[in-house]
Amino acid sequence: MSTHTSAVMLSAQPADLRPVQLAWLAVAVFVVSAGYGALLPLLPGWLTLMMPGATATEIARHVGFLSGVYAAGVLVGAPLWGVISDRTGRSRILIVGLVGYVASQLLLLVPELTSVWGLYALRGTTGFFVAAVVPVVSALVAEHTPEEQRARRFAWLGAMSLLGFLFGPGLTAVAGWVGPWAGQGAVTSALSVQVVIILSALLGAVMMLGLAVTLPASRPPAPTAPSIPEVSSRGRTTALWCLNGVVMFVLAGFELGIVLQGQQHSNVSPREVALMFAECSLVMLGINALLFFTSLLEKTSARSLLGAGLILAMVGLAVLAQHRSDAWMYLGVSLAAAGTGLVLPVISYLAAGTSRQNLGVTMGGLAAAAGFGQTLGSSVGGWLFGALEQRSFGWLTVPLLVMLGLLLARPAWWSVTSVKSSHDRP
Numbered sequence: 001m002s003t004h005t006s007a008v009m010l011s012a013q014p015a016d017l018r019p020v021q022l023a024w025l026a027v028a029v030f031v032v033s034a035g036y037g038a039l040l041p042l043l044p045g046w047l048t049l050m051m052p053g054a055t056a057t058e059i060a061r062h063v064g065f066l067s068g069v070y071a072a073g074v075l076v077g078a079p080l081w082g083v084i085s086d087r088t089g090r091s092r093i094l095i096v097g098l099v100g101y102v103a104s105q106l107l108l109l110v111p112e113l114t115s116v117w118g119l120y121a122l123r124g125t126t127g128f129f130v131a132a133v134v135p136v137v138s139a140l141v142a143e144h145t146p147e148e149q150r151a152r153r154f155a156w157l158g159a160m161s162l163l164g165f166l167f168g169p170g171l172t173a174v175a176g177w178v179g180p181w182a183g184q185g186a187v188t189s190a191l192s193v194q195v196v197i198i199l200s201a202l203l204g205a206v207m208m209l210g211l212a213v214t215l216p217a218s219r220p221p222a223p224t225a226p227s228i229p230e231v232s233s234r235g236r237t238t239a240l241w242c243l244n245g246v247v248m249f250v251l252a253g254f255e256l257g258i259v260l261q262g263q264q265h266s267n268v269s270p271r272e273v274a275l276m277f278a279e280c281s282l283v284m285l286g287i288n289a290l291l292f293f294t295s296l297l298e299k300t301s302a303r304s305l306l307g308a309g310l311i312l313a314m315v316g317l318a319v320l321a322q323h324r325s326d327a328w329m330y331l332g333v334s335l336a337a338a339g340t341g342l343v344l345p346v347i348s349y350l351a352a353g354t355s356r357q358n359l360g361v362t363m364g365g366l367a368a369a370a371g372f373g374q375t376l377g378s379s380v381g382g383w384l385f386g387a388l389e390q391r392s393f394g395w396l397t398v399p400l401l402v403m404l405g406l407l408l409a410r411p412a413w414w415s416v417t418s419v420k421s422s423h424d425r426p
Contacts, residue, residue, distance in 0.1 A: 017144045021214050022153065025137045028094070028207045029157055030164035032101060032130045035200040036070065037168020039193075046193050050116055062116065066123050068375050073127025075371035081132040082139070082364020086357060090140045091215040093360075097132025098208040104129060105201040109194060127371075134161070135363035142352035142359055144216060150352050151297035158345045159288040166281050171196045236413040237354065237362055239406065243306070244347050245369035246399045247313075251340050252377030253384065253396050254317065255280070258333065272326070276333050283334050284341030291345055303407060303414035305346050310404045313339025314397040321394035332393070350414065 017025070043063045048054065051062075085093040104126040107113055113122065138157065145153050258276050291297055297305070316335025323329045347366065354362040384392040407414060 015144060015216060016146060016149075017141065017216070018214075021144075021216065022141070022156075024207065024210045024214050025141060026157055026160045028098065028211060029134055029137055030160040030167070031200075031203045031207050032133050033161045033164025034168040034171065035101070035105065035126075035204065036130075037165040038171040038196045038200055040067070040168070042193050042196060046190070047116070047119075049190055050114070050119070064378065066120060068378065069120050069124040070127040071371040071375045073124040073129075074131045075368050075375070077128035077131030078135050078364040078367035078371065079361070080364070082135055082360035082362070082367075085132075085136050085139060085360035085364075090136050090143070090360065091211075093132050094136045094140065094215070095208060095212055097129050097136065098204055098211065100129030101126060101133065102201045102204040102208065105197050105204065108197050131364070131367055131371075135367040136360065138348060138352070138366075139359040139363040140215075142354075142363070143356055145352070147353075148298070151295075151349055152292050154348045154352060155288045155291035155297075155345050158348065159285055159292060162281060162285045162288065166285075171199050233354070235410075237351070237358075237365065239410065239413045240347055240351050240362075241365045241369040242406075243343070243403050244366050245373035246403050247340055247343050247347075248370040248373035249377035249380075250313065250317075250396050250400055252374045253381030254320075254336055254340075254393070256378055256381040257320070257390075257393055257396075276330070279330060279333055280337040283337040287338055287341035288345060297346065297349055301415070302346050302350055303411060306343055306414055307404065307407055309339045309342035309346070310400050310407070311339070312336075312342065314400050314404075315339075317393045317397045317400075321391055323390075 040063075043066060044059050047059050047062050051059070081093055081097065104122050107122055108119070112118075138154070141153050141157060142150065255277070258280070313336050316332045316337070316339060319328055319332035319335060323332055351362050351366055352359075381392070381396075384395060388395065
């Protein structure tokens, strides 16, 4: 190989992200996750103000539908933004996503747009633009990360997303402090919503400016000639999408089942339901921390980790289906959270091995599959738990068992690959 060819190969490789660039990208994921988590607990009170005379059942139904509309926006936007980012470059798409996120948040403050149906439209729009942030950040990190550092960085991104969701409701507490300080007197539901929206938009604007200054130069990858390995990789990518959708389907049904435990069992208080949600989030965060601070992904095959995660989740769901005491219930929640919390970052890690030319499509597909699985899981879970109650946790193991069979039948789909572009060939 000539010196000139070597120089071309080196110049074709994307530069590694500097720590400050990686920090801005991770915080962008944190901010959009916090924005979703911050508004969710305020929706019931806000809808009550919009819909005087509505029953609690009607309010609850609208809260569920609004969550579904947000997920639908992600489902529609993620593949579209992924394709565009592959063709035009990722940095500019990320900035467009943050601009749209901030704008859709601020439009919630316009009285003429905040009817119930206006709220539906704006929540769907927010989900659509968030789909240009989270998967594109993943694609950027994968594109600019050496393979030996990829596992830790994706575990870091997963942890930041979970932390953002946990931090989001804390913005309501900030609203309680800002209201009286601003001279508004008592903090009302409407004021809390306005403060949370402004804070979410402000954080998004800061991320937009910071990323605009620090992001690496955005260039679309050079096209490569089609090859047989690339064709075979489509099955691998589709398998990852399916696994991601199935896990999110189960996770959505599992979380809905936790909520309904308080309605179906008189001995389960709202406080215990909240504790189970906190336990779930903390266990998943702990799994991400384990992957970040250790070399588990590098030392253990991804297929083995996926299998262990699926088995852990199934055992946890089986325990929940049969539990007769609080101790067993909390054990089941921990095992199910640990299993799903292990599978999801491994999926992202495997997807990051896709060729540069298809990274946007692959990550967008993961986000779309997650949105579809989450929406379907909430819908099916509501019907399932209404009909079978606690036993429904056992039925949620069925799709996981199917994926475990696929894991055993097609080992090549779950291995780490090092994909090289045409510039890397001698």
